[in-house]
Amino acid sequence: MSLQDRLDSLKAKHADLESAIEVETRRPYPDTTVIGDLKRKKLRIKDELERIVPH
Template sequence: MGYDARIDALSTKHASLEAQLQEEFRRPIPDTSMVAIIKRQKLKIKDELARMSRH
């Protein structure tokens, strides 16, 4: 997978996780453990994107 394709894939995954997070918040009683999991996944992707942009 090329550099640009990897960035695109990570950005797409990040957007997908954001959609999942918003969906969880729309529930009458959001699952706080699921919210935490999604946020951790988003942060890992954000960190990887930041590392890639420095190179």
């Protein structure tokens, strides 16, 4: 897997998690535990992206 493939994969996962967070927050009774877990996963991916391509 090339570096670009890895970046693309991480960006796709990050976007998927963002969508999942949005869906959960729009539910009538959002589960804050699920939202927290999704946000932590999203943050780990963001951190990994930053390690690969520092800004």
